[in-house]
Amino acid sequence: MTATASKPSEQAKAKPVATGRSLLATAWMRIRKSPVAMVSLAIVVGMVLFAILAPVLVGIEGQDPNTTNTSPEVLDNFYTPGLPLPYYMYPSAEHWLGVEPGLGRDLFARLAYGAQVSLIIALLSTLVSVVLGTVLGAAAGYFGGKIDMVISRIMDLFLAFPHLLLVLSIAPILQSRLSGTALARGSFVPIASLVIVLGFFGWAYLARVVRGQVLSIREQEYIDAAKSFGTKNWSMIIKQVIPNVTGVVLVYATMMIPTNITAEAALSFLGVGVKDPTPSWGQMLNAAQAGNWYLQDPWFLAVPSIALILTVLAFNLLGDALRDALDPKSSR
Amino acid sequence: MSAPLLEVTNLTKHFPIKGSMGRTVGAVKAVDGVSFTLEKGTTLGLVGESGCGKSTTGKVLMRLLDPTSGSIKLDGEDITGLKGKQLDGFRRRVQMVFQNPASSLNPRQSIGAAIASPLVEQRIKVPGGIKAKVADLMDRVGLRPEHANRFPHEFSGGQRQRIGIARALALDPDVVICDEPVSALDVSVQAQVVNLLKDIQADTGVSYIFIAHDLAVVKHMADDVAVMYLGKIMEQANKRELFENPRHPYTRALLSAVPSVDLDAALTERIRLGGDLPSPSNPPSGCVFRTRCPAYELLDEAGKQRCSTEVPAGAMACHFPNAPLAATVGA
Numbered sequence: 001m002t003a004t005a006s007k008p009s010e011q012a013k014a015k016p017v018a019t020g021r022s023l024l025a026t027a028w029m030r031i032r033k034s035p036v037a038m039v040s041l042a043i044v045v046g047m048v049l050f051a052i053l054a055p056v057l058v059g060i061e062g063q064d065p066n067t068t069n070t071s072p073e074v075l076d077n078f079y080t081p082g083l084p085l086p087y088y089m090y091p092s093a094e095h096w097l098g099v100e101p102g103l104g105r106d107l108f109a110r111l112a113y114g115a116q117v118s119l120i121i122a123l124l125s126t127l128v129s130v131v132l133g134t135v136l137g138a139a140a141g142y143f144g145g146k147i148d149m150v151i152s153r154i155m156d157l158f159l160a161f162p163h164l165l166l167v168l169s170i171a172p173i174l175q176s177r178l179s180g181t182a183l184a185r186g187s188f189v190p191i192a193s194l195v196i197v198l199g200f201f202g203w204a205y206l207a208r209v210v211r212g213q214v215l216s217i218r219e220q221e222y223i224d225a226a227k228s229f230g231t232k233n234w235s236m237i238i239k240q241v242i243p244n245v246t247g248v249v250l251v252y253a254t255m256m257i258p259t260n261i262t263a264e265a266a267l268s269f270l271g272v273g274v275k276d277p278t279p280s281w282g283q284m285l286n287a288a289q290a291g292n293w294y295l296q297d298p299w300f301l302a303v304p305s306i307a308l309i310l311t312v313l314a315f316n317l318l319g320d321a322l323r324d325a326l327d328p329k330s331s332r
Numbered sequence: 333m334s335a336p337l338l339e340v341t342n343l344t345k346h347f348p349i350k351g352s353m354g355r356t357v358g359a360v361k362a363v364d365g366v367s368f369t370l371e372k373g374t375t376l377g378l379v380g381e382s383g384c385g386k387s388t389t390g391k392v393l394m395r396l397l398d399p400t401s402g403s404i405k406l407d408g409e410d411i412t413g414l415k416g417k418q419l420d421g422f423r424r425r426v427q428m429v430f431q432n433p434a435s436s437l438n439p440r441q442s443i444g445a446a447i448a449s450p451l452v453e454q455r456i457k458v459p460g461g462i463k464a465k466v467a468d469l470m471d472r473v474g475l476r477p478e479h480a481n482r483f484p485h486e487f488s489g490g491q492r493q494r495i496g497i498a499r500a501l502a503l504d505p506d507v508v509i510c511d512e513p514v515s516a517l518d519v520s521v522q523a524q525v526v527n528l529l530k531d532i533q534a535d536t537g538v539s540y541i542f543i544a545h546d547l548a549v550v551k552h553m554a555d556d557v558a559v560m561y562l563g564k565i566m567e568q569a570n571k572r573e574l575f576e577n578p579r580h581p582y583t584r585a586l587l588s589a590v591p592s593v594d595l596d597a598a599l600t601e602r603i604r605l606g607g608d609l610p611s612p613s614n615p616p617s618g619c620v621f622r623t624r625c626p627a628y629e630l631l632d633e634a635g636k637q638r639c640s641t642e643v644p645a646g647a648m649a650c651h652f653p654n655a656p657l658a659a660t661v662g663a
Contacts, residue, residue: 222437225496228428229502243440
């Protein structure tokens with residue numbers, strides 16, 4: 001009782017005297033007022049937690065993503081035309097989301113571990129794109145001249161490539177090259193190759209946007225001011241220029257994550273991405289389609305699809321809300 | 333007599349005009365042969381209308397732009413060719429306060445970090461720590477040191493200009509170039525900022541180059557005044573002399589245009605300049621002011637002829653100072 005009573009006064013004391021509202025603080029204030037943004041944020045955070053806590057959740061369920069269950073009973077029932085699917089294909093206390101047809105692995109466990117793989121690939125490849133795009137775009141815009149010329153032409157080149165075709169052809173090559181090395185452990189190779197391929201093909205658009213922003217930032221008086229006390233070029237880019245494009249970069253990154261989630265799913269679906277037994281949402285879609293299972297067991301297709309759609313939609317809506325929240329011209 | 337703190341000789345800054353195929357087809361003569369000196373602890377006012385090259389002069393002095401020709405000597409050492417470490421050394425001695433308080437501060441940098449950034453970039457070891465130095469600087473310009481974590485948009489224009497001044501003072505410079513430091517502020521705030529600059533000068537003995545178009549502010553701030561027109565200095569004199577006894581027709585026209593609340597004074601003759609500022613890429617030959625000069629009209633042919641020849645170099649760029657002026661010209 002006394003402990004709880006003393007809490008408010010302590011909090012009041014600990015409150016800082018006067019802190020400025022930074023970019024993110026302002027954005028957060030605006031996002032909190034938008035129900036759509038808050039729901040999206042909740043879904044995004046929920047999905048990330050779902051992925052991180054996959055081992056714990058699957059442990060509670062008491063299943064495992066790789067244990068097969070091919071008892072004749074399961075298979076016989078499944079293959080009997082005209083008979084309803086057995087109960088364990090659907091959510092039950094034993095298998096929270098049912099089991100896969102065929103191998104009979106637990107769907108909930110595969111969805112959770114698949115979320116890990118899908119989100120890691122999307123986040124890391126976005127990180128690669130964002131770092132490359134921001135640094136190269138800022139350098140092109142800030143330095144101008146020949147450096148701008150060279151970087152801009154590389155951007156054009158990357159934007160002109162037919163991505164999907166190139167990714168389809170490069171991913172298997174990368175995988176076969178990497179698989180002979182010491183790195184070829186577990187699912188590292190397919191994940192790494194997808195990160196590299198998606199990361200390297202996503203930076204150019206962001207770089208172009210950043211370059212445009214930097215061209216206008218370069219003319220601001222605070223850049224002259226920083227020059228007047230001898231700020232070196234890279235210090236200028238990191239401390240004066242890039243902080244002023246973080247808003248744009250943040251919005252594009254939030255939009256790029258769902259694109260990369262879908263791209264991972266598409267590549268895995270097409271069979272050049274993550275492969276069985278490693279689960280990912282794309283791999284699950286691929287499995288549902290591969291044996292025409294989805295005709296007899298639509299639930300098997302629906303589970304990864306719903307997870308995918310929900311996540312992509314949430315990220316996109318969050319990106320939209322973030323763009324509005326970070327726009328200094330929009331009202332509070 | 334020792335060398336002046338800052339000595340500028342024949343400074344020019346031409347911006348090339350590129351034609352087709354990247355050929356240079358001409359030049360905008362933004363600054364064209366400007367000379368002046370600045371003594372320690374004094375203020376030189378640089379006045380002129382928009383586009384006369386006063387801000388460009390400031391930027392060249394700060395080495396934000398490289399001069400086309402001419403020399404800038406700080407304590408007798410020419411700084412126009414300095415690079416790397418030596419340029420850094422120069423930057424520690426000469427700093428700048430910028431015109432626009434809204435854009436001269438990085439909106440994503442807390443003001444404490446902004447004020448500390450000259451010290452950080454110059455890697456200066458501050459005894460007692462950078463935080464204490466920043467607090468001291470903020471105190472000196474009349475800001476509350478506990479606001480160091482706030483961001484520029486949380487301050488008014490006058491406060492932001494104080495932040496800019498604190499940043500310029502961080503390196504303890506000998507010269508501060510003030511590029512229209514108060515022109516974007518309300519009149520009441522202008523007075524506060526101008527007085528702050530004067531107080532700082534009294535405390536530290538810093539010299540100012542005070543660029544402005546407001547003659548009243550210059551009259552309050554400066555010890556010497558140089559009047560610029562189309563990239564050249566028209567008249568340069570001690571403040572009192574210039575304001576009480578202006579000799580150059582342009583100076584006289586400028587001073588007669590200062591609005592006055594004195595009803596009797598309002599009845600005195602006002603000289604209006606007609607026409608537009610000639611293009612700085614193709615200035616008139618000889619005296620650049622002759623196309624708008626209120627004295628030129630009244631000169632005889634021989635006098636007009638003389639005006640199209642090179643004007644005397646120095647503090648008085650006019651063949652006929654004190655000549656009678658036409659009341660209105662070209663209107």
